[in-house]
Amino acid sequence: MNIVVCVKQVPDTAMERTLRAEDSRLDRASIDGVINELDEYAIEEGLRQCEAHGGEVTILSMGPEPAADSIRKALSMGADKAVHLVDDGLAGSDALATSLALATVLQRIGFDLVILGSESTDARMGVLAAMLAERLGVPQVSLASQVEIDGQAVTIRRQADYGYDTVTAALPAVVSVVEKINEPRYPSFKGIMAAKKKPVETLSLADAGIDPAQVGLGAAATEVVSFASRPPRQAGTTVKDEGDGGVKAAEYLAAQKFI
Amino acid sequence: MAEVLVLADHDGETVKKVTFELLTLARRLGEPAVAWIGPGAEGASERLAGYGAAKVYVAEADGLTDYVVAPTAEVLAALAGQAAPAAILIPASGEGKEIAGRLAVKIGSGVLTDAVDLKPGEDGSGPVAEQSIFGGAIIVQSRVRTGTPIVAVRPNAVTPEPAPEPAAAALEPVSTGLSDAAKTATIAERVVAERGERPELTEASIVVSGGRGVGGAENFALIERLADSLGAAVGASRAATDAGWYPHQFQVGQTGKTVSPQLYLAVGISGAIQHRAGMQTSKTIMVINKDPEAPIFELADFGVVGDLFNVVPQLVEQIGQRKGG
Numbered sequence: 131m132n133i134v135v136c137v138k139q140v141p142d143t144a145m146e147r148t149l150r151a152e153d154s155r156l157d158r159a160s161i162d163g164v165i166n167e168l169d170e171y172a173i174e175e176g177l178r179q180c181e182a183h184g185g186e187v188t189i190l191s192m193g194p195e196p197a198a199d200s201i202r203k204a205l206s207m208g209a210d211k212a213v214h215l216v217d218d219g220l221a222g223s224d225a226l227a228t229s230l231a232l233a234t235v236l237q238r239i240g241f242d243l244v245i246l247g248s249e250s251t252d253a254r255m256g257v258l259a260a261m262l263a264e265r266l267g268v269p270q271v272s273l274a275s276q277v278e279i280d281g282q283a284v285t286i287r288r289q290a291d292y293g294y295d296t297v298t299a300a301l302p303a304v305v306s307v308v309e310k311i312n313e314p315r316y317p318s319f320k321g322i323m324a325a326k327k328k329p330v331e332t333l334s335l336a337d338a339g340i341d342p343a344q345v346g347l348g349a350a351a352t353e354v355v356s357f358a359s360r361p362p363r364q365a366g367t368t369v370k371d372e373g374d375g376g377v378k379a380a381e382y383l384a385a386q387k388f389i
Numbered sequence: 390m391a392e393v394l395v396l397a398d399h400d401g402e403t404v405k406k407v408t409f410e411l412l413t414l415a416r417r418l419g420e421p422a423v424a425w426i427g428p429g430a431e432g433a434s435e436r437l438a439g440y441g442a443a444k445v446y447v448a449e450a451d452g453l454t455d456y457v458v459a460p461t462a463e464v465l466a467a468l469a470g471q472a473a474p475a476a477i478l479i480p481a482s483g484e485g486k487e488i489a490g491r492l493a494v495k496i497g498s499g500v501l502t503d504a505v506d507l508k509p510g511e512d513g514s515g516p517v518a519e520q521s522i523f524g525g526a527i528i529v530q531s532r533v534r535t536g537t538p539i540v541a542v543r544p545n546a547v548t549p550e551p552a553p554e555p556a557a558a559a560l561e562p563v564s565t566g567l568s569d570a571a572k573t574a575t576i577a578e579r580v581v582a583e584r585g586e587r588p589e590l591t592e593a594s595i596v597v598s599g600g601r602g603v604g605g606a607e608n609f610a611l612i613e614r615l616a617d618s619l620g621a622a623v624g625a626s627r628a629a630t631d632a633g634w635y636p637h638q639f640q641v642g643q644t645g646k647t648v649s650p651q652l653y654l655a656v657g658i659s660g661a662i663q664h665r666a667g668m669q670t671s672k673t674i675m676v677i678n679k680d681p682e683a684p685i686f687e688l689a690d691f692g693v694v695g696d697l698f699n700v701v702p703q704l705v706e707q708i709g710q711r712k713g714g
Contacts, residue, residue: 143643143662147523154529168644225500226493248483251643254522255502256483257490260458264494269573270457273483275637285577288457289638291482291589292400293582297457299574309644310630310637351499351535355517360528363688366674368681371695376703379675380711382691386673388595388619388652389711 131185131279134241135176136232136262137204139163139197140252147252153347154354155222156252158194165200168247170207170314171307175277176245177208178312183279186210188239192220192231198330206317206325213239217335222347225253229261234340235333236266243284246306248273259306269299272306391475392444393419394468396461396488397437398480401429404436406592407480409549411542412440414507416552418516419475422446423558424468426461427454434558441552446472448563452572458484459571462491467565469496469537476516478507481541482591489541498536505546505649505670516540524643524662525669544592545649582638590622590639595652596671598624598641599634600664602657602678602697606634611701612656618708624648624668626658642667657697660685677701 141147141161150157176187189204189212191197201212215235223231236244244266249256263270271277274286275294279301288295289308317325335342343349369378383389393415398405408423415421422444423437430447437445448464465477465488477492479485481503493500504518515538520529533539590596597619599612609625616623625635627642641648643666653671658664660676660683668674669688676689677700686692693700 143524143666147526149527149529225490226497229490229494252523255490255500256486257493257500257502260462260487260490261494263574264459264462264491267570270459270487270491271574272457272487288576290484290579291591293580295457295576295580296578297574298577303574351493351497352501352531352533355530355532357527357529360521360526360669363674363690366690366692368686368689368692368694370681371693371700373699374703375677375693375695375700376705376707379677379691379693379700379704380707382675383619383652383708384711386652388673389708 131180131183131242132188132240133176133180133185133243133245134188134190134236134239135169135172135204135209136244136246137169137173137189137191137200138166138250139191139193139200140166140250143251149357154357163196163199165203166247166250168249168251168309171309171311172245172247173204173207173209174312174314175307179243179277179279185242188213190232190235191215192228194221201330202325203317205328206322207315208321211328212330214330214332215338216332219335219342219346222350223345224350224352225255225257225261226351227345227349229258229265231338231340231345233262233265235338236262238338242301244304246304248306248308259304263304266304269303271297271299271303274305274307275311277305277307277311391419392422392472394465394472394474394477395421395423395442396465396477396479396485397423397425397433398482398485399425399429399433401427402432404433405480406549407544409440410544410547411478411480412437412442413547413550414542415478416441417507418509422472422474424448424465426464430560434560438558439551439555440549441555442558443556445558445560446563447560448565450565450567452567455576456572457574457576458487458491459574460567461488462495463568463571464563464565465492466495468563474537476538476540479539479541481543486541489539493539496536498539499533500539500541501531501533502541503647504540504542507540507542521670524666543647543649545594545651587616588620588622590624590646591648593622594650595619595621596624596641596648596650597621597654597656598626598658598668599629599656600626600658601628603629603634609635614705615654615656615701618705626664655685656701658685659683660688
């Protein structure tokens with residue numbers, strides 16, 4: 131089975147993230163890039179499905195040069211090879227352009243299963259799996275907390291606000307996974323050494339056959355009008371519990387008309 | 390006045406509150422029209438009209454609710470072509486955002502997700518959505534510059550307000566059939582999890598969350614009691630769900646649910662960025678924690694430094710007395 135896992139490098143959520151004044155884009159220079167945490171579950175799921183059903187796992191990442199670090203980490207977890215779509219013309223791409231670029235590469239490299247994390251921790255849109263399924267014309271089996279493959283059929287538990295849906299589809303398909311589907315493995319020393327020798331194909335827009343006019347900041351269908359730091363919350367009241375903490379809390383709630 | 394399309398969130402009988410919130414926002418931008426997928430539109434039309442819906446597009450074709458996301462996106466795309474709305478508003482649930490995404494590809498329009506406010510743009514430049522990003526540290530005003538603006542709006546973004554002069558809403562059937570392409574991911578079974586009488590986490594006006602300080606699964610009964618005394622939903626920090634004390638679907642935070650209730654009560658939660666990202670836009674925040682240095686106190690409108698096992702039972706009792714009296 132040919133499994134492709136999409137991976138995004140994102141700024142470390144533990145650091146303070148800002149937008150640049152000149153173009154309202156994420157300031158990546160001042161911050162460490164890490165693999166999107168939710169993508170680690172996608173990689174793990176890809177590896178497990180591959181271990182169960184055979185085949186290979188390809189990592190696909192779109193992003194500037196430093197994204198190679200995240201690709202290497204994914205390979206050290208056990209993925210077989212990678213494709214890195216990297217081109218200055220991609221900078222500033224919105225979700226529509228990103229999905230177009232990734233779908234173009236996916237069509238080129240072929241797949242039985244595409245697996246993504248449910249969202250990235252930077253943009254947090256949660257739209258990419260749906261957009262890819264739409265563009266590729268394959269089933270969308272997304273927000274999965276469980277994935278089972280039987281021959282050419284995939285069945286997932288799709289997490290919903292009310293519980294879950296059991297969803298079935300035929301391969302090829304696009305899957306997105308939620309946290310808790312599995313426990314991502316740590317790269318072993320052997321895995322880290324092996325990753326250095328695994329093939330990473332880099333593609334430019336021209337290599338991939340993507341029209342530069344349809345991606346990047348110039349093609350973005352949305353724009354930031356303005357942004358500002360959230361004004362600090364007004365300092366609240368803090369009381370120490372001296373046996374009456376619950377009473378004081380209730381008084382506050384009553385004063386605010388919550389009770 | 391241009392139509393503003395609102396996708397109704399409903400289960401065939403009950404209309405979810407977020408629908409009325411979206412209608413309230415839609416009235417700022419134009420004349421609201423509801424897109425209703427599946428059965429139950431007739432029974433709901435009066436309430437929808439009460440919040441300003443002038444029209445309800447009803448799509449009831451077979452199979453619309455039997456497949457993942459694609460059928461709804463297909464109906465909305467057809468309506469976008471037919472009614473040329475000024476904007477399309479969709480509830481920003483996990484599924485809602487996926488609908489917005491597929492729709493954006495179908496009609497080639499820009500999409501904004503997780504809006505917490507929406508206002509008409511200046512000189513007719515299309516609506517401006519407010520988003521809170523990077524764990525709530527930055528507020529961004531964004532707009533769509535290509536196609537019909539598609540905006541996924543977070544529950545609790547506004548207080549739903551009935552329309553000042555409501556008129557009856559016209560029911561208009563949508564005759565689109567479902568394409569084969571929309572029928573590829575079949576919903577074989579729908580399993581509704583037991584959550585008792587509690588409101589849904591992302592929709593609730595009040596959320597009570599427990600964290601590491603709760604100390605164990607059995608102690609979450611205390612959090613539930615406090616929640617029930619306030620008619621609130623129960624949430625949990627990642628520390629609590631990772632420890633298996635409370636089910637994962639109730640996790641509030643960066644990798645869990647994002648909530649924005651009127652009142653958020655954080656009990657025994659230290660307030661790591663992971664958690665703050667999921668609750669920072671709550672209107673009022675109350676904190677109960679024994680560690681006065683816990684970062685969550687930075688967000689507190691009202692904080693109690695104390696042992697939750699003393700403070701919470703007393704608070705529950707006080708609420709009971711005040712509500713009873």
